Amino acid sequence: MTAAYQLAKAGISVEVFEASDAVGGLARSMKLWGQTVDLGPHRFFSRDRRVNELWLEVVGDDYRMVDRLTRILYRRTYFHYPLQAGEALRKLGPMEAGRCLTAYAREWVRPTKEEGNFEAWVTRRFGRRLFEIFFKSYSEKLWGIGCDELDADFAAQRIKKFSLFEALKNAAFSGSNAHATLVDRFAYPIGGTGMVYERMAEAVRRGGGAVRLRTPVGRVVTENGRVTGIDLPEEGFRPYDEVISSMPLTALVARLPEAPEAVTAACRRLTFRNTILVYLEVASGDVCRDNWLYVHSPDLLTGRITNFRNWAPELYGDSPNTILAMEYWCNDDETLWAEEDEALVARAKTELLRTGLVTDPERVRRGHVVRIPKCYPVYRRGYRDALAPVEAYLRSVEGLQVIGRYGAFKYNNQDHSVLMGALAAENVLSGADNDLWGVNADYETYQESSRITDTGLVNEPVSRS
Ligand SMILES: Cc1cc2nc3c(=O)[nH]c(=O)nc-3n(C[C@H](O)[C@H](O)[C@H](O)COP(=O)(O)OP(=O)(O)OC[C@H]3O[C@@H](n4cnc5c(N)ncnc54)[C@H](O)[C@@H]3O)c2cc1C
Structure with missing residues (x-):
């Protein structure tokens, strides 16, 4: 929706084909029993000024700042999330706390070798016992594979540089930390998170574009390495100069007429x-x-x-x-x-x-x-090897850009997908050569750091922590 919104604003004739009966994808909102709900929790947060400006442009004043309270429920006891060292150790009781601290101390003496998997990554930073209590069961429920099979990319994106040492430091000097996991106030649209994308769709329609619901794209069509259009199951071929796709990467690639067998085979390894x-x-x-x-x-x-x-x-x-x-x-x-x-x-x-x-x-x-x-x-170990040939091939197809969470096989939050959409639109509009595959891959830095507050956008020193 962001790509379409930006293109429509620039006067480009744009058409959106959406398979479901609403826009917003995973970040849509819906009415249920007289209330509005999202698909699970949707906290919008970005430090990227471009993303925040865009969000505010669409949402206007129709948002509230929400104080986040998130806790971990473990055997009927509640722990603050992100972990607060003092509280965690106290609530676990002296015996268990002792085990956790001993395991953590062992990491200082003989650190676990980081072999690119989630288990080693977390154990190295929190110790084995805390890994077992606070990371293992949740991650295995979520991903359905052992934590030693899960790529450390997941941790690098989601837990960043947080560690027990950081948590202890926080307990001693509260408020001194700005790690993404600790961000605890966020802006939330009063109509639900999907309000943002519904408004974008309205703007596209007002600008003369089309947003067609219940219209799945069958496949993207290419000829001699260039996009020529799309196939709609019920209407057949429609010609286009540029196609921006957020359908699942695996579905897109499997049906691309000119994709080499090696590329489709690699793509089948992604789940x-x-x-x-x-x-x-x-x-x-x-x-x-x-x-x-x-x-x-x-x-x-x-x-x-x-x-x-x-x-x-x-x-x-x-x-x-x-x-x-x-x-x-x-x-x-x-x-x-x-x-x-x-x-x-x-x-x-x-x-x-x-x-x-x-x-x-x-x-x-x-x-x-x-x-x-x-x-x-699923960031299963080795997924990057499977993704690399797919990425290389898609880069070579003229007029085709893939974006989004399952569109580009990236564990995106909304802000990453919004940024990918905006950059894809820029590529079409000005021939900019924005590297979309790089979004949500640089876990450490932001272009220009900013934050949405009650009174709008506040710029902050660039974070390179
Ligand atoms: C439970 C849950 C909690 C989350 N929590 C947060 C959070 O707290 N903060 C946050 O920022 N993000 C959160 N996210 C992530 C956020 O929802 C996604 O990052 C974001 O919605 C991804 O947007 P997207 O456009 O990349 O993909 P999607 O939202 O997946 O949109 C893709 C769209 O493509 C459509 N489509 C698929 N195939 C076709 C086809 N063949 N033809 C036409 N259309 C097709 C789909 O119907 C869908 O509308 C959460 C997600 C979930 C599921």
Whole structure:
């Protein structure tokens, strides 16, 4: 939507083909039981001035600053996220805390070798025991593979340089740290996170462009290494000079008419993980204070619970009830993916009661299920080797740009996808040679650092921490 929005603003004739019945993709919002909800928690955050300016241009004043409270639920105990060293060690009790500190001390004496996998990356920074308690079960639920099979890229993107040492330093000098994992106030649109993309779609239409819903693209067509257009299953071929694709990379490449066998074969090695969201309506306005909770308890299958009561009051209006979204992750061939809605709702209700967040089963009024295929690009070790030939081939196809979370097989947040869209539009408009594959690959630096506050954008010194 960002690419289309930018192109339409520049007067380019643009058409968007969206497979589903709404814009916004994974970041769309929807109405449920008289309230507005997102697909799980959607905190928008960027330090990139270009992204923040664009966001504010679309959202205007229609946002609220939300204080984030996120905790980890581990065996019925709540821990702040990101980890607060003092609290974690205290709540684990003296025996367990001792084990954690000993394991961490061992990392100073004989550091775990970093072999590019998630397990070693985290163990090196937190010690083995804390890895087992606070990282292992959640990550394995999410990715469906052992942490030693997961590429360290995941940690580098999401945990950045955070470590137990940082956490201890924070406990001693609170407020001195600006790591991305610690950002705890964020701007949230009053119409739900999807409001941003709905407004972009409106702007495209106002500018004379088209946004066609329920219109999946069958394939992108190329001839002699150049894009010539797209095929729509029900309408056939439509010619275009430039195509920007955010459909799953695997689907795009499998159907590209001129892609060499070596490239399609490499692409088949890339996999995605699915998400099932089970929404539950609870007859209470006070379930917990968190925006969302990470569920690390290994005996519960759910990995995250979002509480939409704690985002913006505009979402729930005058409803006295709370909507929670419980997340489950699985592959296509797992029985969970094929489970009926009724069974999923019953499972989620049972698990919710087991968390202790809700104690009276009568309060859980009703449930709703949303299945999201291909939600998470799996950074399995070796995925870069599979991606490299695909990337090289796609770079060579004139007039084609791939962007987005599953479009470019990147574990993007909204801000990364927004930036990719804006840069892709710039490439079309001015022939700029922006490297889209580089977005969300540089984990350390930002072009020009800025932050959205109650009163708009504030520039900050460039962060190179
Ligand atoms: C549970 C969850 C929590 C998240 N939390 C956060 C968060 O806190 N903060 C944050 O910033 N981000 C978060 N994200 C990530 C964010 O939602 C994504 O980064 C963002 O939506 C990606 O946008 P995109 O345009 O790259 O891809 P998508 O949102 O996946 O959009 C791709 C679009 O392409 C369409 N499509 C697919 N195939 C075709 C086809 N053949 N033809 C036409 N259309 C097609 C899809 O229907 C979809 O609308 C979260 C995501 C999930 C699932």
